[in-house]
């Protein structure tokens with residue numbers, strides 16, 4: 001089934017821009033990214049959009065469709081009715097470079113601030129032994145494709161540019177949690193999470209979890225346990241020691 | 251003269267996929283100031299899409315595995331056309347490279363005793379692929395991305411600057427390599443995608459790690475990045491490409507709906523028990539075991555099914571034959587009218603594993619089919635068909651250092667380098683290739699730079715010319731060619747005429763049409779300005795796509811046999827005389843020249859790893875006189 005779809009796409013750059021209307025062919029089985037590509041090929045050759053895999057694996061094509069943060073390549077046209085006007089805008093929490101392409105450098109800056117994996121003393125390559133059940137928690141977080149949709153959604157920074165310097169965002173708080181839960185990592189990131197990455201600013205609204213295309217339970221599985229660990233460290237040294245010693249069993 | 255931003259480094263790595271990142275880590279760890287340049291954002295390179303796993307003979311699941319077995323599998327998969335030295339280094343070093351990733355923080359799936367788990371894959375005798383569900387490439391990329399961050403954190407601690415010794419230039423595209431008057435590499439010329447501004451990198455060594463060429467085909471698993479840039483850059487700098495006729499069509503791409511046609515369905519589905527069936531419900535692969543593999547694969551479904559649980563007493567299922575065999579089989583089934591409604595065949599995992607197992611082992615396949623095709627793979631079969639996936643051909647390099655033949659200072663690794671996989675790559679052997687040869691190229695480049703007494707100097711005229719060529723599409727006249735139309739014409743042409751089954755007539759036609767396209771491409775024009783302009787980016791990429799496509803077509807026309815990723819309808823047999831011949835593509839002015847070259851004979855101790863009876867299927871008689879079985883036999887004959 002082919003029909004003419006109505007699109008309203010934000011076009012412009014850092015100096016400003018506006019929504020532009022397009023009428024474009026839509027075919028069965030297509031996703032929003034297919035439509036953007038058709039627009040490039042037929043009506044707007046310089047329309048800027050990021051994408052790579054077109055299969056939900058690289059996290060490049062993030063934008064907002066009718067105001068909801070989504071991957072353009074995984075948003076099927078069949079979820080809209082044929083007469084609906086579909087509005088596509090760049091992620092709002094970041095400044096725009098051009099059209100649908102935002103400046104996501106904030107995320108790369110934050111990524112550098114989380115202490116890296118710290119290998120255990122005395123274990124050489126090939127000597128790592130870990131049980132599946134113990135790596136699974138961190139593996140869930142490593143499914144992250146760095147689409148930054150959670151970062152775009154979180155109200156702490158969404159309309160609060162001023163919070164960005166103190167807040168790493170759900171993606172990178174989760175990174176700290178991932179390393180905390182790594183069975184063999186030797187560093188402790190709990191103070192940093194609280195003091196440097198702004199864990200305390202998160203008030204567990206779960207909006208980040210809702211938009212995650214990988215279905216990662218960011219709030220329940222990463223942020224809340226991380227808050228508990230920080231609380232344990234701050235107020236109960238015995239719990240802290242126990243946690244560290246019995247990390248595998250916790 | 252145009253204004254050009256300028257940077258100076260010891261080693262320039264072009265590409266931030268697995269090969270590029272591993273090369274950069276190595277060069278930086280050896281103390282060189284290193285830059286990584288990539289077209290996409292950091293962490294988005296093609297490697298991120300790899301699903302099934304990374305092959306390394308660690309022997310964690312079956313202790314019978316070792317480098318010799320891996321080496322043999324690799325050579326068989328490539329139909330003995332592989333550069334045997336690369337295959338040897340690869341098989342020997344892959345385990346160390348995988349273990350090293352754990353020290354960077356990688357979390358692979360585990361065995362019961364806590365080691366890295368390994369899964370079955372096509373052409374691999376034992377379970378050999380280290381994996382994380384079906385998102386292994388993501389784990390590789392992220393691990394190395396994070397390792398780079400950790401090196402940058404070290405530099406921040408020591409020098410107060412994250413980028414002091416290792417910097418990533420993302421969304422920056424290289425359009426030309428620079429060289430000094432003697433032909434040695436002196437750097438690269440690039441533009442920022444974001445602003446369109448030009449950048450000149452001065453560096454005595456460049457490592458190309460730009461990946462493949464698959465975007466020149468309409469049905470492909472490859473992304474927009476795969477326009478053969480590194481292949482083309484190397485050729486223009488004077489390097490040779492080898493094996494360009496060998497293009498891998500992965501047997502299982504999605505076929506429906508049309509907009510997702512070509513997206514990969516991992517071989518892990520078959521490794522974990524999935525089977526191929528035709529429209530009549532027959533497991534047709536049993537009819538397609540080629541002579542060279544007879545005896546290694548089960549010839550009936552009962553034995554094949556027993557193999558999953560008892561691999562030591564049963565032969566493996568032919569669903570896991572090397573990819574070229576499976577792709578051709580599917581092609582034939584469809585052509586003979588036994589295909590599925592949308593022109594593929596069925597891949598059934600639903601009836602083979604429990605729902606939970608499927609969701610646990612193949613989560614992203616489950617997700618992909620559900621989201622993109624409304625198919626629940628726990629209850630329905632998938633429809634699949636061949637899709638362009640990987641290019642075996644690439645820059646001819648020295649196996650030990652990755653140095654490109656004939657261009658001092660140029661190195662290549664990963665998919666853009668040729669030789670390692672011969673005529674057909676085994677699944678899982680790319681990710682390991684990236685690690686092994688990425689590291690070697692990084693080290694080769696570091697060694698080269700340290701050995702220099704003098705740095706090459708940039709040639710200003712060359713930089714000016716590169717800048718002029720880059721803005722050319724803005725100066726097109728009143729009527730001009732649309733780059734998107736040109737690209738889709740090229741993709742259709744390559745898919746139809748130089749695709750999975752080839753004939754002389756079609757390839758000659760392709761060459762004529764490629765010439766027409768190249769002519770049209772001279773008049774390509776674009777709208778808008780230089781700021782993040784995808785039309786302009788594509789117009790520049792097209793030059794590389796056209797050049798590389800011509801190499802594929804010319805080499806394919808020349809090779810009058812069928813082998814691995816090159817199937818000739820008019821020459822359906824493998825020919826031992828072609829086994830020791832490599833076709834080399836070079837650029838002579840504007841035209842591509844194809845020259846046959848001799849393959850270096852395999853070292854005797856490696857040759858001995860194979861039974862003579864097997865080698866006889868691939869080698870000419872004179873090549874085998876030194877085999878011990880032969881010399882031994884002669885000795886016996888001569889004995890009293």
Ligand SMILES: Cc1cc2nc3c(=O)[nH]c(=O)nc-3n(C[C@H](O)[C@H](O)[C@H](O)COP(=O)(O)OP(=O)(O)OC[C@H]3O[C@@H](n4cnc5c(N)ncnc54)[C@H](O)[C@@H]3O)c2cc1C
Nearest residue numbers: 265266267269289296297302303424461664665678680681
């Ligand atoms: C869907 C899919 C699944 C796969 N699954 C597996 C698997 O399970 N196992 C396996 O072993 N292999 C697999 N492969 C193959 C494997 O992923 C690739 O061969 C491999 O990742 C290539 O890595 P690379 O480092 O050579 O290049 P890439 O990862 O492609 O990186 C290329 C880099 O070069 C950059 N670049 C290119 N041109 C330029 C330029 N002009 N200027 C600047 N930068 C440039 C790009 O931006 C990118 O950063 C799969 C491939 C696909 C498509």
Ligand code: SF4
Nearest residue numbers: 154202204205206208
């Ligand atoms: S749960 Fe925390 S991190 Fe997530 S959106 Fe809410 S405040 Fe932000």
Ligand code: SF4
Nearest residue numbers: 144145147148150212
């Ligand atoms: S956690 Fe989810 S939403 Fe956030 S960046 Fe990763 S994949 Fe995207």
Ligand code: FES
Nearest residue numbers: 053054059061073
């Ligand atoms: S293009 Fe990769 S996630 Fe959409």
